[in-house]
Amino acid sequence: MAESVPAQPALYSGSENPPSLNGGRCHRCGYVFFPPQQYGCESCGAPPEELEAVTLPGRGKLHSFATVHLHQGKGIEAPFTVGVILLDDGPAIRSILTNRTGQGLKAGVRMSATIVSQGSDEQGREVMELRFEKAAR
Ligand SMILES: [Zn+2]
Secondary structure, eight states, X not given: OOOEEESSTTTBOSSSSXXXXXXXXXXXXXXXXXXXXXXXXXXXXXXXXXXXEEEXXXXXXXEEEEEEOOOOOSSOOSSEEEEEEEETTSOEEEXXXXXXXXXXXXXXXXXXXXXXXXXXXXXXXXXXXXXXXXXXX
């Protein structure tokens, strides 16, 4: 089996499914954020030293979604659906959904992160990309 690599290793684990997300938490006010950043707390203004890296389970509920029917970019074929998921830990994340047309989705449904193959890179490694799908329950 070919080696696999996450497309954006700073944001999530590419080897486990479901993947966990790399976020952060403020020691001073408890604010949890995603994606990870080192500028300081967006909520209370605490300096970067107050921030710690935390792993966020990729679970939450669908806030909103939109289906793209025409797309000129490479690497992804229309139609595809982009959703905003409110993670159980607090932050909102925007992600492409595995449900290409959005059919059967509605705001409020439970969603979970998953890892899908997006083909291979120039070194022949399988590139794994983060997606969200309707949770089993
Ligand atoms: Zn804070």
